[in-house]
Amino acid sequence: MLEGLSNIVGQSNVLTGSAAQPYLVDWRGRYRGKAQAVVRPGNVEEVAAVVRYCVLNNVPVVTVGGNTGLCGGATPDDSGRAVVLSTARLNKIRSIDTDNDTITVEAGCILQSVQDAAREAGRLFPLSLAAEGSCTIGGNLATNAGGTQVLRYGNTRELTLGLEVVTAEGEIWNGLRGLRKDNTGYDLRDLFVGSEGTLGIITAATLKLYPLPVAQRTAMLAFASLEDSVTFLSRARQGFGAALTGFEVMAGSVLQAVVRLFTDQRIPFENESANSPWFALLELSDSESAEHAQARFEHVLGQAIEDGLLLDAAIAQSVAQSKAFWHLRESIPLAEAELGKSVKHDVSIPISQIAEFVAVTNKALQAEFPGVHNVVFGHLGDGNLHYNVAPGAGQTEGEILSLQSQIYQLVHDSVASFNGSISAEHGIGQLKVNELPRYKSELELKLMRQIKQALDPKGLLNPGKVVNV
Structure with missing residues (x-):
């Protein structure tokens, strides 16, 4: 097996033993697997050849990008049968078309590198999340990642025009079309996005670009209740329209834990507002001018303070201050890691019902x-x-994790009662694969299994993830 793989990608790109270990554990350290080897193909033809070789030998293939996932979707099982396919060497920016506002990149490109390439061309690639310095475009596509600007630009699926995919049989589908209108049958692109490597291996994508905003304004807002933040969001939508690009909410206790653990950070209020029960981080991107952005900002925020909807607002006066506000928000997962493991949920609820x-x-x-x-x-x-x-106080990490299944069921049952989803942007992976049957109808699961069977009849692509067959 190793000799055959080495003939495809070169001996130096077939990793075993200690060299393979970093690829066999997920980012949170929750899942550890085994594999015959980790292979690092350098182009789509090598990916296809690896898949064909594995199919010939009835070997499962698990694809890994930046390994920043939170549901164990890129970690093999402990049978040791699988080959892990790393996209790290598929890291080229293939082209940028500023007239068509598209960028075509390979799956192993780091998200931040794509953002930087777009910016150098005078454009914006708006996908933004805390792991952007290490997550890859392939992983973003595989999980249909969300992030902080979904409000304006949508999830990764909405930012994708075309894909290049290696199928479960080792064929290459070149669907890298930079078209915003292409109504020619079933939408294969949208099927592969969010499938977590269970239907095919995404090797490249053509993505949407946008004009760079002329001006941006950022503010940290303090609220007396979550209900007030929801009410203010409706006002912000009305006052800012499409210019509203971000609205992040944070419980006060969460931000206070961040500044307690990371003493170089601070909540940007000098008064009692620093102890508010709820905060929100708002971002406005204006296409006209800095003056226009500031005027709109001051009008909407000022009116909300007058009406008692906002306790306080701290408006960033510089790029550095804006980055400091975002750094507070992005440090929450790091603070959680410092405080120890918890039972995490990534849920979506109709906005009108979130406070309830x-x-x-x-x-x-x-x-x-x-x-x-x-x-x-x-x-x-x-x-x-x-x-x-x-x-909580007096409880241990082990105690809370021993209750994980009961906590999952309570929270997810509550989500279902509000017509929500148990996975908003992290995917299903192996973490929630056994949860899904409780919240999907039998017909939905049947259709998902039929799609999996049709596209991966041998069940060799990322087995045990998303849906059990």
Whole structure:
């Protein structure tokens, strides 16, 4: 097996033993697997050849990008049968078309590199998330990643025009069309995006670009309640329209934990507002001028303060201040890691019902598991909450993790009662594969299995993820 793989990608790009280990554990350290080898193909033809070789030998293929996933979707099982295929060497920016506003990149490109390439061409690639310095475009596509600007630009699927995919039989589909209108049958592109490497291996993509904003304004907002932040969001949508590009909500206790752990950071209020129960981070991107952006900002925020909807607002006065505000938000997962493992949820709820969902679920958790600590933050603008449950005072990490299945069921049942989703942007992976049957209808699961069977009849692409067959 190793000799055959070496003949395809070169001996130096077939990793075993200690060299393979970093590819066999997920970012959170929750899942550890085994593999015959890790292969690092350098182009789409080598990817296809690896897949054909593995199919010939009935060997599963698990694809890994930046390994920043949160659901174990890129980690093999512990059978040791699989070959892990790393896209790290598929890292070329193939082309940029500023007239068509598209960029074509390979799956192993780091997200930040794509952002930088777009910016150098005078364009914006708007996908933005905390792991952008290490996650890859292939992983973003595989999980249909969201991030902080979904409110304006949509998830990764909405940013994708075309794909290049290696099928489960080792054929290459070249669908790299930079077309915004292509109504010629089933939308294969949208089928592969979000499939977590279970239907095919995405090797390249043609993505949408946008004009760079002329001016941006960022503010940290303090609220007396989550209900007020939801009400203000409606006002912000009306006042800013499409210029509203980000609206992140954070429980006060969450931000206070960040500044307690990372002493170089601070909540940007000098008064009692620093102890507010809820905060939001708002970003406005204006296409006219800095003066126009500032005027709109001051009008909407000023009116909300006059009406008692906002407790306080801190407007960034420089790029450095704006980055500091975003750094606070992006440090929340790091603070969680410092505080120890928790039971994490990536859920979406209709925005109008988010405050009620949090109140109802918090109460139910305290009744069932007294003392647990709720860590609530997320992308309020698109209804996506990271609703995490951490150990409270006197509780240990082990105790909270021993309750994981019960906590999952309570929270996910609550999500379902509000017509929400148990996975907003992290995917299913292996973490939620056994949860899915509880919240998907039998018909939905049947259709998903039929699609998997049709595109991967031997079940060799990322087995055990997304849907059990």
